[in-house]
Amino acid sequence: MNSKFEGQACFHCGLDVPKGTLFIADINGTAQPMCCPGCKAVAETIVSSGLEHYYKYRQGDSVAIPELSGTDLPTNVQDELQLYDNNTIQKAFVISLQDDLKEATLVIEGITCAACVWLLEHHLVKQSGVEQASVNLTNHRARIRWHDDTIQLSQIMAAIYHVGYKGHPYHPDKEEQLLELEKKRAFRRLGVAGLGMMQVMMMSIALYAGALQGIEDKFETFIRWTSLIIATPVLLYSARPFFIAAIRDIKSRYLSMDVPVSIAVGGAYLASAWATITQSGEVYFDSVTMFTFFLLIGRYLEMQARHRTGRAGNALLNLIPASAIRIREGNETLIPATELNIDDIILVKPGHTIPADGIIIEGYSSIDESALTGEYLPINKTIGDSVASGTINVESPVQLKVTDVGADTKLSAIVRLLERAQEEKPAVAKIADKVASYFVASVLLTAAIVSLFWWSIDPQNAFWITLSVLVVTCPCALSLATPTALTAATGTLRQHGLLITRGHVLESLATATHIIFDKTGTLTEGNLSLKSTQLCSDLDTQTVLGIAAALEAHSEHPIAKAFHKYQTQTAKALNVELGQGLEGTIEGVSYRIGKPEYSSALCQQQLTYKDAPDLDGQWLLLCGTQSPLAWFCLNDQIRKDTPRTLAILRRLGLNVQMLTGDNSGAVKEVANALNIKDVISNTSPQEKLAYIQKLQSQGAKVVMVGDGINDIPVLAGAQTSIAMGSATDLAKTNADAILISSDIGRLVDAILLSRKTQSIIRQNLSWALLYNLIALPLAAMGFIAPYMAAIGMSVSSLIVVGNALRLTKLVRRNPVK
Amino acid sequence: MEIIFILIPIAIILLGFAVWAFFWSVNSGQYDDLDSPAHSILFDDDDHLIPDEAKQSKAHSPRD
Numbered sequence: 001m002n003s004k005f006e007g008q009a010c011f012h013c014g015l016d017v018p019k020g021t022l023f024i025a026d027i028n029g030t031a032q033p034m035c036c037p038g039c040k041a042v043a044e045t046i047v048s049s050g051l052e053h054y055y056k057y058r059q060g061d062s063v064a065i066p067e068l069s070g071t072d073l074p075t076n077v078q079d080e081l082q083l084y085d086n087n088t089i090q091k092a093f094v095i096s097l098q099d100d101l102k103e104a105t106l107v108i109e110g111i112t113c114a115a116c117v118w119l120l121e122h123h124l125v126k127q128s129g130v131e132q133a134s135v136n137l138t139n140h141r142a143r144i145r146w147h148d149d150t151i152q153l154s155q156i157m158a159a160i161y162h163v164g165y166k167g168h169p170y171h172p173d174k175e176e177q178l179l180e181l182e183k184k185r186a187f188r189r190l191g192v193a194g195l196g197m198m199q200v201m202m203m204s205i206a207l208y209a210g211a212l213q214g215i216e217d218k219f220e221t222f223i224r225w226t227s228l229i230i231a232t233p234v235l236l237y238s239a240r241p242f243f244i245a246a247i248r249d250i251k252s253r254y255l256s257m258d259v260p261v262s263i264a265v266g267g268a269y270l271a272s273a274w275a276t277i278t279q280s281g282e283v284y285f286d287s288v289t290m291f292t293f294f295l296l297i298g299r300y301l302e303m304q305a306r307h308r309t310g311r312a313g314n315a316l317l318n319l320i321p322a323s324a325i326r327i328r329e330g331n332e333t334l335i336p337a338t339e340l341n342i343d344d345i346i347l348v349k350p351g352h353t354i355p356a357d358g359i360i361i362e363g364y365s366s367i368d369e370s371a372l373t374g375e376y377l378p379i380n381k382t383i384g385d386s387v388a389s390g391t392i393n394v395e396s397p398v399q400l401k402v403t404d405v406g407a408d409t410k411l412s413a414i415v416r417l418l419e420r421a422q423e424e425k426p427a428v429a430k431i432a433d434k435v436a437s438y439f440v441a442s443v444l445l446t447a448a449i450v451s452l453f454w455w456s457i458d459p460q461n462a463f464w465i466t467l468s469v470l471v472v473t474c475p476c477a478l479s480l481a482t483p484t485a486l487t488a489a490t491g492t493l494r495q496h497g498l499l500i501t502r503g504h505v506l507e508s509l510a511t512a513t514h515i516i517f518d519k520t521g522t523l524t525e526g527n528l529s530l531k532s533t534q535l536c537s538d539l540d541t542q543t544v545l546g547i548a549a550a551l552e553a554h555s556e557h558p559i560a561k562a563f564h565k566y567q568t569q570t571a572k573a574l575n576v577e578l579g580q581g582l583e584g585t586i587e588g589v590s591y592r593i594g595k596p597e598y599s600s601a602l603c604q605q606q607l608t609y610k611d612a613p614d615l616d617g618q619w620l621l622l623c624g625t626q627s628p629l630a631w632f633c634l635n636d637q638i639r640k641d642t643p644r645t646l647a648i649l650r651r652l653g654l655n656v657q658m659l660t661g662d663n664s665g666a667v668k669e670v671a672n673a674l675n676i677k678d679v680i681s682n683t684s685p686q687e688k689l690a691y692i693q694k695l696q697s698q699g700a701k702v703v704m705v706g707d708g709i710n711d712i713p714v715l716a717g718a719q720t721s722i723a724m725g726s727a728t729d730l731a732k733t734n735a736d737a738i739l740i741s742s743d744i745g746r747l748v749d750a751i752l753l754s755r756k757t758q759s760i761i762r763q764n765l766s767w768a769l770l771y772n773l774i775a776l777p778l779a780a781m782g783f784i785a786p787y788m789a790a791i792g793m794s795v796s797s798l799i800v801v802g803n804a805l806r807l808t809k810l811v812r813r814n815p816v817k
Numbered sequence: 818m819e820i821i822f823i824l825i826p827i828a829i830i831l832l833g834f835a836v837w838a839f840f841w842s843v844n845s846g847q848y849d850d851l852d853s854p855a856h857s858i859l860f861d862d863d864d865h866l867i868p869d870e871a872k873q874s875k876a877h878s879p880r881d
């Protein structure tokens with residue numbers, strides 16, 4: 001019966017079901033394969049609470065929570081959740097509404113589609129005591145309202161765990177609150193401009209019709225006045241950002257696109273107002289409002305893309321735990337991490353993140369420094385060694401004496417290195433900006449010459465002709481040329497899993513010459529996973545995996561974590577031999593797992609790594625007292641689509657390189673498997689940065705793809721940086737783009753689309769310039785009637801927008817020969 | 818056509834209401850999540866609301 005599910009993917013999370021394991025869950029009467037007890041437990045919870053519709057509606061697979069290994073949560077997770085019931089800690093993010101009614105906002109990890117939102121909302125509301133739960137698909141935040149005397153916050157968070165997600169308290173800092181306000185303000189501006197535009201358009205149709213077939217003066221004057229009344233708030237409220245930016249740019253002696261936009265909008269409005277009051281000339285209120293509305297749409301979409309990452313602020317905070325255990329005169333007290341002082345003594349339990357830099361004064365343990373160094377195997381530390389905040393204590397409790405807090409910590413030092421790298425970042429030449437500043441200068445110059453000229457021969461008409469020059473050359477098409485193309489391309493890429501957060505990415509991707517990858521977590525999956533199991537006794541695979549998982553259950557070591565999801569029973573009398581392995585008893589029988597030399601000593605044999613089934617990968621041996629039981633092979637696997645992606649990237653003419661802090665044999669193995677010739681290994685964050693700066697000084701345009709905190713300086717220093725979706729928040733915030741889908745093949749789509757975007761921008765700019773070159777002389781000579789100018793402007797803008805819309809489809813990839 | 822001297826001011830007043838309603842909806846967070854409501858209407862988790870006789874019988878679904 002095992003063969004039925006052989007080689008299938010897990011029904012819940014979509015990962016491959018490891019060879020020789022069998023977990024089955026009953027979903028809607030059909031047996032479905034599961035990769036681990038964790039997925040099985042989640043699937044069963046979903047079905048038993050009557051929410052199996054989830055599987056029908058979801059798009060893509062769910063994300064598995066590695067910590068979950070059965071129906072009960074592991075104790076360290078439970079302890080952590082208990083912390084959130086503490087009033088001191090709740091103060092930061094929980095609001096008390098009434099006596100016992102509380103409300104909090106949580107950030108939920110693992111949401112991939114609308115079905116996740118549906119599942120979470122329904123599951124949470126079913127918990128007794130939860131009054132309301134609404135989950136936001138856009139920013140992954142859940143707002144939950146509950147009765148504190150019926151259910152505790154920790155129980156709600158455990159319920160979230162049970163359906164396969166993870167919740168963190170959300171407490172926005174000042175900067176984030178400001179961003180939220182800015183976003184709402186921008187949206188209100190857009191709405192006012194839109195409503196105003198529609199009304200003014202209606203009025204102008206009457207005026208145009210009147211111009212063609214005659215209109216009584218009193219009606220014309222009345223309609224002009226109403227247009228003026230409606231256009232005024234659009235100008236004063238909606239178009240304000242353009243004026244502010246233009247004034248700032250003029251002060252810093254730099255001609256940006258905002259300057260001609262402001263002159264055109266402001267000039268056209270003032271002239272129209274003048275015409276309305278004096279009942280002379282022409283009015284351009286329709287152009288003023290339409291132009292404002294179109295430009296605001298572009299800006300709004302651009303801003304939304306920028307905000308989507310939940311910028312800055314919280315990123316650094318997320319690494320540092322919200323609470324710390326302080327020891328004073330023998331008493332342990334739980335305090336918020338922000339209240340720590342230098343020389344405080346703190347206790348850090350295994351599995352917890354270290355809240356401040358310090359020196360170990362009691363105990364020894366291994367510390368996972370992957371957040372700082374990218375190295376995923378923990379490092380052993382003992383009394384007198386210093387540990388850094390943001391790293392994770394893996395094995396046993398230690399007491400620390402705090403040496404640095406807040407801005408003085410090592411983590412903050414990396415952030416400073418990052419800031420420096422950003423300042424030194426080579427600027428990407430923006431065609432549009434260059435074109436804009438020449439264009440602005442020439443338009444202003446022409447307008448000045450034209451007005452002087454007409455002033456000397458016909459002072460009466462000078463003002464109106466100068467104005468028509470400014471309006472006709474109104475840089476509608478020109479200023480829409482770039483933003484529309486960028487917005488369309490950004491939107492397309494976002495739909496396909498690449499989130500662009502900085503404006504220059506599409507330009508710099510198109511001109512890139514080098515693409516440099518980090519190894520762990522970028523080209524590879526970034527964690528050890530069980531690759532295969534080799535039996536050497538008559539026990540079946542599930543039994544030996546169960547034994548191994550029971551032994552490894554309480555260890556947070558990356559090797560142990562690979563087994564966690566198979567746990568079905570518990571072991572007693574556990575004994576850890578640092579760097580060797582573990583020994584424990586299950587139902588009275590002793591077992592050992594670890595290095596072959598260590599394990600085989602239990603059954604009086606002498607096996608070494610040479611006796612493993614093959615020499616690739618990392619082999620562990622499980623032994624009973626009688627004989628060896630099984631070999632397990634662990635490996636950090638190369639992502640499925642990496643080889644194909646690299647091949648296409650090379651064909652596109654990019655120089656593919658690998659830059660890694662690792663210096664183990666794995667580097668060579670990965671390089672060979674992927675056929676990468678340029679490999680720079682064993683580098684520190686500083687050396688990585690220096691390497692790409694050297695490349696860039698030789699004229700290379702570098703794209704850096706990475707994930708860890710150790711990659712952050714190099715991400716900041718490269719012309720374009722792309723962070724993986726699984727990257728640390730800090731890396732994500734500082735990258736120019738984020739690969740949300742784990743499919744690195746999307747990089748190819750991005751490069752192809754960015755090249756197409758460049759050509760479309762060029763077409764748009766050429767068209768806009770051509771239009772202006774034709775219209776400008778005509779206007780300067782006084783040949784252009786206002787309605788002609790309005791039609792010409794709208795048509796040229798529509799052509800530009802239509803051309804940009806061609807970017808809403810991905811460029812087809814040619815298969816590799 | 819003198820009627821427009823009344824109709825247009827009325828239109829402007831209505832426009833004022835529209836702007837006020839729009840501001841209110843933005844400020845009360847109606848535009849915060851534009852993605853999930855579009856999907857949630859498609860989740861037919863209303864099985865218990867459909868009368869039994871109106872339900873489509875699974876046995877008769879023509880598949881082959």
